[in-house]
Amino acid sequence: MMDRLYLVIPCYNEEEVLPETSRRLEAKLKELIGAGQISQDSRILFVDDGSKDRTWELITALHQTNPMMEGLKLAHNRGHQNALLAGLMTAKDRADMVISMDADLQDDIGAVNAMVAQYHQGCDIVYGVRSDRATDTAFKRGTAQAFYRIMSFLGADMVYNHADYRLMSRRALEGLAEYREVNLFLRGIVPMIGYKTATVEYSRGERFAGESKYPLSKMINFALDGITSLSVKPIRFITLLGFLIFSASILMLVYFLAVHFLGHTVPGWTSIVVSVWAIGGLQLLSIGVIGEYLGKIYLETKARPRYRIETLLTHDPQ
Numbered sequence: 001m002m003d004r005l006y007l008v009i010p011c012y013n014e015e016e017v018l019p020e021t022s023r024r025l026e027a028k029l030k031e032l033i034g035a036g037q038i039s040q041d042s043r044i045l046f047v048d049d050g051s052k053d054r055t056w057e058l059i060t061a062l063h064q065t066n067p068m069m070e071g072l073k074l075a076h077n078r079g080h081q082n083a084l085l086a087g088l089m090t091a092k093d094r095a096d097m098v099i100s101m102d103a104d105l106q107d108d109i110g111a112v113n114a115m116v117a118q119y120h121q122g123c124d125i126v127y128g129v130r131s132d133r134a135t136d137t138a139f140k141r142g143t144a145q146a147f148y149r150i151m152s153f154l155g156a157d158m159v160y161n162h163a164d165y166r167l168m169s170r171r172a173l174e175g176l177a178e179y180r181e182v183n184l185f186l187r188g189i190v191p192m193i194g195y196k197t198a199t200v201e202y203s204r205g206e207r208f209a210g211e212s213k214y215p216l217s218k219m220i221n222f223a224l225d226g227i228t229s230l231s232v233k234p235i236r237f238i239t240l241l242g243f244l245i246f247s248a249s250i251l252m253l254v255y256f257l258a259v260h261f262l263g264h265t266v267p268g269w270t271s272i273v274v275s276v277w278a279i280g281g282l283q284l285l286s287i288g289v290i291g292e293y294l295g296k297i298y299l300e301t302k303a304r305p306r307y308r309i310e311t312l313l314t315h316d317p318q
């Protein structure tokens, strides 16, 4: 019996791309089945992340007419990471290996063959890695690069230029299920699971239809989430900064006392005002960083559900 593959595709308002995406993915699965790489009953699971357009109707229609296609509807929009997690956790009990990718097929689906081949070589996690970012705008490329630099500086173990296009075996997914954090940043957690891993390179294309669901504001939120959910280094920097400034003020005190006793008067208004503002700003910034973590802890202690499944359309007996 060959191993069963599930493709998990999070979709948010993707009515424009779904028909084409489902066609291409179906062809890819059939090719792999034909080549004897995966089992006959491999499937595609579309996760509707609370879309407001006709996405769920399209998924329902695909499920009705095609025994390969399944659907999972979340009760409301929970964001890409949570939608992906919902799909992975649903596929975990049905599949031997799961590949996650975006609905817009910006990630070259040709890399699926290499991922499955690595799985057969005994890998539990196979990361899809972009070989170039030629099709991204210079701005997106620059911000993304800065993000990876900052992350590795802060000590987060992330795979460079890897987004959420990856293969995971069933036991890797079972490992993932043990991470219960609400502030979900999958590409930071997955490398913590361990097991044998590999990377597969691909080139990233442009969205063939529709618009990005990741505007700048969401990107910034995502980056901040990534940093604060993986690392406590920013808080340590604040401590260090506080120590440095305190040491500097002691030195300044010594200097000013010396100047005072030597009989020079200090005009000093400018320096006082500047330092008051500088220290005030630093303090506010530091409190803000600590507040970020406090907010995270608050949310984690609440342990709210990360997603809620409304409907599951499957061809398997439930």
Ligand code: UDP
Pocket (backbone or CB within 6 Å): 009, 010, 011, 012, 013, 014, 049, 077, 078, 079, 080, 083, 101, 102, 103, 104, 106, 211, 212, 213, 214
């Ligand atoms: N997505 C989602 N929920 C959201 C936003 C996006 O499930 O709230 C999905 C979206 O349908 C797509 C993937 O996440 O499959 C990546 O989104 P997009 O292509 O818009 O991001 P970009 O490639 O521009 O970073």
Ligand code: MG
Pocket (backbone or CB within 6 Å): 102, 104, 106, 207, 212
């Ligand atoms: Mg995209």
